[in-house]
Amino acid sequence: MSLTESQAPANPEGSSERVQPTDAELVHLIGLTSSELTTLMTERGQPAYRGKQIARWLYSKRAASPSMMTDLPASLRTDLDTWAVARTLSAIRMDAAADGAIKYALQLRDGLAIEAVYLPYQDRVSVCLSSQVGCPAGCTFCATARMGLKRQLTAGEIVEQYLWLQDAQPNRRISHAVFMGMGEPLLNVEAVIQALRVLIVEVQVSARNLTVSTVGAVPGMLRLAESGLPVNLALSLHAPNDGLRAQLVPTARAWPLLQILSAADQYRLQTGRDVTYEYVLINNVNDSEAHARALTDLLDGHSGSVNLIPYNPVQGIEVYEPSTSDRIGRFRRILVAAGRTVTQRMRRGLAVSAACGQLAGAGGAKTSQRHIRRSR
The missing domain is CATH 1.10.150.530 (DNA polymerase; domain 1)
Structure with a gap:
């Protein structure tokens, strides 16, 4: 069906008046x-x-x-x-952290709200974009998961986040974007692929500077690989075995780790882009030396670096705490000793709940009031 047929409103038969x-x-x-x-x-x-x-x-x-x-x-x-x-989003709140991160709550035309984060670094500027209102993945350590899934975002609503943040911060060009905000991007894969295509072709963001994160939605991973867009893939593991992962990431029950890793290997082969394995470290839950050794065994034969993410506290989730620096250090050393390249996520925007796992769409509140809060 053509764009005109599928998208443009039509008048009722026999009517000469335009229908709003x-x-x-x-x-x-x-x-x-x-x-x-x-x-x-x-x-x-x-x-x-x-x-x-x-x-x-x-x-x-x-x-x-x-x-x-x-x-x-x-x-x-x-x-x-x-x-x-053209534009459909409006800002309802800005929270600026002392480390430079700025979280924007953006209201959609239907009154629901999403959050996106501006992340300036010395050598680049990145933004963290949302792909859904809420999230169906149910990760037990994540604020967005507590919302459930309200609805999918359209490709236009995803791209518009980038444009809105660039207009709000015009002094430096946004060179990078990560699909790590609200939602599981690959459970909204067609809209995400279209948004990526627009960012690459029209906004001129390099595909190498675009990263899509997923908890391991296998059909979406394979579809993204088929799209021909050579963007980076970040695979959120968070556990070295299916049992613990099912507790932390309930949707993990749909796709066993071996199936997910196989899809990641296929993604690497089809796109030529490496895969990063993300692992949130939660004190005394998934951060022991035994967990680290199990992770090295799991990833044996699968290339790609591991990105360790210290757990960011979420209001209302009191059962989890961030791993201590000693436990993080021991975990990391085991991975490095096994020959794995390991990085650690820089914590940005923690004071204004803009860090990984903390986005919650301003509670979905319908408001036009603009609040500004700065952390010190």
Whole structure:
């Protein structure tokens, strides 16, 4: 079905009056490539080059609405305003940490909220993007999991997070993006693939600077590999065996670790991109020397580095504590001794609940009030 047929609202048969579309019927222009916008325009009787003009306004000039696209004919701008929309997100809160991380709560058109994080480093600027409102994975140590899944985000809503954060912080170009915010990206795989394609082709973010994280949704991993987009894959293990992993990551019951690692190997072969294995360290739960040795055995024959993530406390989850520095050190040394490259996640935004596992969509509150809180 064409873009026009599937997305543009139609008038009832025999009616000469234009029907005002609902929010669900409006075409979200952000999230479409130049090629798709060209198709959309030609199917509506416009010259093909209008698609590239609109793409330039969306992704380079950051137009918030079709009415701002001043090199389009006034009649086309008026027409677009009746059935299409550009920007849909609005900020409801900003929390800035002393370490430079800034968490934004962004409200969607339906009143639900998501969170995205701006992460400046000396050599680069990264953003952490959400792919769902809430999350169905149920990780017992994660704030987002406590929300459950409210709904999927569209490709446009994902891309718009990047554009919104870049506009909010215009002094440095955002060069990297990680799909590690709210949601399990590969349980919304088609929207994520489309968002990646737009970021690469239209926003000009290098595929090598884009990372998708997953708890091991095997069908999504294989679909991402088939997409031909050479982005980085981060596989969240968090346990060295299926029994403990099922306690920490309930969705793990659907895909055993060996099946997940096989899919990771296939991803590596098809894309040429290495896989990073992520492992959150929770005191006296999954951080013993025995766990470290079991992890080295599990990963034997599977290339890729291990990224250790000290657990970030979540309000309302009192049963877990971060591993001590001594336990982290012992765990790391065992992996290194086995020949594994090991990194440790830098904790950013912890004071404003912007660190890994702490995003919670502003509680999903419907509000237009803007609060600013700075940690000291």
